[in-house]
Amino acid sequence: MSTTPNLYRGFRFPAAIIHEAVWLYHCFSLSLREVELILAARGIEVSYETIREWGLRFGRAFANTLKRRRPRPGDKWLLDEVFIRIRGKQHYLWRAIDQNGVVLDILVQSRRNKKAAKRFFRKLLKGLRYAPRVIVTDKLKSYAAAKKDLKLGGEHRQNRYLNNACEVSHQPTRRRERHRKRFKSARHAQRFLSTRSPIHNHFQLRRHLISASQYRTVRARAFTTWREATGLARTA
Incomplete structure (x- = not known):
């Protein structure tokens, strides 16, 4: 039996929606209202204030987990x-x-x-x-x-x-x-930049230095790490 706590326990929205909102907000230059609009286009009715609360509650935890999981930086x-x-x-x-x-x-x-x-x-x-x-x-x-x-x-x-x-x-x-x-x-x-920097940087894959096939492989690995870091892999 797993003893890993469920970060999303008690929330009305599924983990996948919370994860998507936080990712959109911190990975791209989108406002809270723009993230609300994107989710609405996908049939998800959630207010920008709720998205703000998700960013505050989950964003920092996700960023810290990504920093712990990254390979040792250069010297x-x-x-x-x-x-x-x-x-x-x-x-x-x-x-x-x-x-x-x-x-x-x-x-x-x-x-x-x-x-x-x-x-x-x-x-x-x-x-x-x-x-x-x-x-x-x-x-x-x-x-x-x-x-x-x-x-x-x-x-x-x-x-x-x-x-x-x-x-x-x-x-x-x-x-x-x-x-x-x-x-x-x-x-x-x-608070905002120390959360955004690790998340945004995680998906900056230096595409200009690698081939298309290598980029797809690295991108898939980045998404796998992201799902693991956010706990989405455990809730799937």
Whole structure:
């Protein structure tokens, strides 16, 4: 007899519908009302407020499970920070990816000084539990100062263009930010983006680097992992 708890127990809608709504909302740049419309076109009558509650309740759990199940990321970290405006005030979204484009972590902060860089490094090291072989950043001096204070080994490459891949990885967030008409608070932005990033990244399969048949195989594997991570495989 399985002792695995049923995440969907007590909910009126089946697990497949909840799973579909959360996937649509976090994998694509869709609003809650657009997800409601897509489900309505499939004969599923559910309000956007219900979809919001599903995203809050299940999205973070799904994202955490995907992060635990992913293969160990690479040992070359690319870091970058971009500004985001929250209620008229400028904040900074710090992001790190590995050499394969896997998003390692994100952190929303109000500064981009040494203290902020150290906080981001600590978050990365705590979550991944290993130090990188190479760190690639732009020429922001806060990175080097934080790396020195934390006594991180490994090579540090600072160049305006070397971390372009990390800069490009901000684009889905920018699209989502415009769609949501800005974030309401730093806490709200952190909660949403730390949920969205692992889910969205899980389905970014670098199609331009593989053949069509390889892509279909990798895509099928990604969907299998997703169904297992969300508990849908157990309820089928």
